[in-house]
Amino acid sequence: MKTVTERRKGYFLFRWKEYGVGYLFMLPWMIGFSAFVAFPVGWSLYNSFNKVIINSDGFAYEWVGLGNYKRMLIQDNTYPIILISLFQEMLIMIPLILIFAFIVSLMLNQRFPGRGFMRAIFFLPVIFATGQVLMELFNQGAGKLPFVDQYDMAALVNQFFNERTANMILNVLGKAVIILWYSGVQILIFIAGFQTIPKTIYEAVRVDGATPWESFWKITFPAMLPFIGLNAVFTIVDLFTFPFNPVLEIVQRNMFSPNTGYGYASAMAWLYFALVMLLIGITLWITYRATKGRRELR
Amino acid sequence: MKLSETYRQIKIEAERTVSSRRAQQLKKLALGQNFNDGWIAKAILLGLLSVIAFLYVKPILYMISTGLKSVEDLIDPVVGLIPRELHFSNYADALRGLHYWEAFANTLTIALFGSLLQVFSCALTGYALARLKFPGKNLFFFLILVTFLIPPQITIVPLYMVFNKLGWLNTPFVFLIPALLGQGMRGALFIIIFRQFFLSQPKSLEEAAKIDGASLFRLFFRIMLPLAGAACLVVFLFSFIWYWNMHFEASMFLSKDFTPLSLRLSALETELMGNKAINYSADVGKDPVSEGPKMAAAFLIILPPLIVYFIAQRWFTEGIERTGLVE
Numbered sequence: 001m002k003t004v005t006e007r008r009k010g011y012f013l014f015r016w017k018e019y020g021v022g023y024l025f026m027l028p029w030m031i032g033f034s035a036f037v038a039f040p041v042g043w044s045l046y047n048s049f050n051k052v053i054i055n056s057d058g059f060a061y062e063w064v065g066l067g068n069y070k071r072m073l074i075q076d077n078t079y080p081i082i083l084i085s086l087f088q089e090m091l092i093m094i095p096l097i098l099i100f101a102f103i104v105s106l107m108l109n110q111r112f113p114g115r116g117f118m119r120a121i122f123f124l125p126v127i128f129a130t131g132q133v134l135m136e137l138f139n140q141g142a143g144k145l146p147f148v149d150q151y152d153m154a155a156l157v158n159q160f161f162n163e164r165t166a167n168m169i170l171n172v173l174g175k176a177v178i179i180l181w182y183s184g185v186q187i188l189i190f191i192a193g194f195q196t197i198p199k200t201i202y203e204a205v206r207v208d209g210a211t212p213w214e215s216f217w218k219i220t221f222p223a224m225l226p227f228i229g230l231n232a233v234f235t236i237v238d239l240f241t242f243p244f245n246p247v248l249e250i251v252q253r254n255m256f257s258p259n260t261g262y263g264y265a266s267a268m269a270w271l272y273f274a275l276v277m278l279l280i281g282i283t284l285w286i287t288y289r290a291t292k293g294r295r296e297l298r
Numbered sequence: 299m300k301l302s303e304t305y306r307q308i309k310i311e312a313e314r315t316v317s318s319r320r321a322q323q324l325k326k327l328a329l330g331q332n333f334n335d336g337w338i339a340k341a342i343l344l345g346l347l348s349v350i351a352f353l354y355v356k357p358i359l360y361m362i363s364t365g366l367k368s369v370e371d372l373i374d375p376v377v378g379l380i381p382r383e384l385h386f387s388n389y390a391d392a393l394r395g396l397h398y399w400e401a402f403a404n405t406l407t408i409a410l411f412g413s414l415l416q417v418f419s420c421a422l423t424g425y426a427l428a429r430l431k432f433p434g435k436n437l438f439f440f441l442i443l444v445t446f447l448i449p450p451q452i453t454i455v456p457l458y459m460v461f462n463k464l465g466w467l468n469t470p471f472v473f474l475i476p477a478l479l480g481q482g483m484r485g486a487l488f489i490i491i492f493r494q495f496f497l498s499q500p501k502s503l504e505e506a507a508k509i510d511g512a513s514l515f516r517l518f519f520r521i522m523l524p525l526a527g528a529a530c531l532v533v534f535l536f537s538f539i540w541y542w543n544m545h546f547e548a549s550m551f552l553s554k555d556f557t558p559l560s561l562r563l564s565a566l567e568t569e570l571m572g573n574k575a576i577n578y579s580a581d582v583g584k585d586p587v588s589e590g591p592k593m594a595a596a597f598l599i600i601l602p603p604l605i606v607y608f609i610a611q612r613w614f615t616e617g618i619e620r621t622g623l624v625e
Contacts, residue, residue: 022432032479040456
């Protein structure tokens with residue numbers, strides 16, 4: 001007869017053997033995470049509080065606390081301006097991408113001849129949207145909407161908005177095609193989202209006499225809310241590496257500049273990261289609130 | 299007399315109902331029962347989509363046509379999208395300026411092996427997160443989500459130092475080793491895709507295999523991984539395309555010797571024409587002499603992933619819908 005403690009020990013060993021396999025499966029990721037994510041992130045956070053000087057035998061650190069942050073925000077005042085204008089632009093672009101992707105995916109979800117072909121075209125940009133090729137196309141003016149020049153939209157926009165807003169709108173219009181190109185994955189996610197709504201619901205409300213307009217607002221739209229949130233987050237993350245992102249440019253420039261260096265550049269990157277996380281947090285919170293309200297209604 | 303009158307009336311009546319029914323049928327076909335399944339609605343839909351699709355395709359057409367234009371055609375504003383004569387020397391210039399085949403081999407090495415490694419490592423991690431029990435699983439999942447959100451600018455300098463210490467700079471290892479360890483480009487997203495996929499598989503399958511005495515590794519490689527074919531394909535293709543197109547990371551880690559195609563495009567001008575071209579394009583902005591070769595080069599760069607996409611496109615879009623990417 002085994003004693004209770006022995007049995008407990010055996011059970012414990014059995015459990016840990018099971019856990020061990022789990023950890024073994026996770027092992028590559030854990031090594032990779034500590035080497036290529038956790039360590040670099042920690043180091044760059046440390047860098048951001050230091051003045052980093054490169055000399056012949058590596059790095060020299062000089063603790064400056066929040067000095068880097070103070071310097072980039074108060075002394076050199078280009079960074080806050082770039083950040084503010086970037087966020088303003090993002091606030092136009094994110095809804096634009098979402099609304100566009102939603103409408104296109106709604107259309108692509110209908111039945112019509114040549115649907116597969118159309119879907120293939122709308123996903124094409126994911127392949128083309130390489131930073132360098134995109135830049136080149138943009139420099140040559142191929143990224144503009146054709147009607148912007150044809151109908152002299154610039155004058156029109158200038159007439160109705162003050163200078164600052166007008167510039168922002170024109171800036172976005174100038175990249176319009178490229179913005180459309182950034183909605184490939186989002187369109188795909190929305191199409192997949194539509195598949196999760198059972199067809200029978202539509203039949204049921206049609207029998208009850210709902211118009212398509214009503215069934216869209218009462219069924220499709222609420223059911224798609226979580227996907228809109230997901231897409232908003234994806235869009236924000238995608239715009240991190242948007243080739244025209246001026247923050248990336250200034251961070252990179254300061255990295256190798258002799259009078260600012262890694263510490264300063266890290267501080268810039270961290271502030272940017274914090275702000276974007278805030279944006280994502282707000283997005284998730286709004287999505288959560290919107291879907292929660294719906295769950296309670298049901 | 300009266301009888302024939304009635305008969306005629308009935309006949310007219312019958313004809314009227316038949317024709318009205320036909321008209322109704324036609325109306326139904328054209329307008330549809332719902333607003334969205336009639337001919338007219340479909341035609342409008344297709345028209346709208348075609349217009350937007352044209353906006354999508356136009357830059358590509360522009361790329362192809364500019365690549366085929368001679369300098370005279372480029373300067374002449376009368377020439378629109380269609381060049382007067384096909385001018386293939388731009389492609390020859392681009393091939394020369396990019397050192398195309400060498401750069402192609404470099405890019406292919408990273409994209410192909412990087413993606414394969416990523417499929418493997420992300421499937422492993424995704425499976426562990428979906429199916430295996432161990433303490434700290436939720437923490438790991440949370441960390442993976444955070445990894446997805448960290449902008450590359452934060453980690454790039456420390457990574458540069460790490461790779462420098464390891465002596466991996468300007469070799470494919472800077473991308474292959476992280477891919478092997480589940481930290482490749484957008485690896486977090488792929489782990490999430492695999493996790494979703496494995497969560498949606500029936501549990502009874504595994505239990506049956508376990509009762510038959512299969513070990514967990516055997517189970518994973520023999521049953522779960524082949525089952526995940528659709529997910530593997532989606533991850534492979536996404537990963538291939540993203541590795542092929544990446545620019546920022548490559549410009550940091552692969553600045554010389556082992557450079558991929560995406561980096562050579564920016565060097566094309568100097569490569570072809572020396573410093574003269576830079577001065578020229580600096581004041582004009584748009585330089586007709588290098589515009590043609592540049593667009594030809596751009597087209598050559600995106601051609602391989604384009605071919606891959608056209609071959610795999612059908613399984614690709616279907617696969618994404620089936621992997622349960624979004625749930």
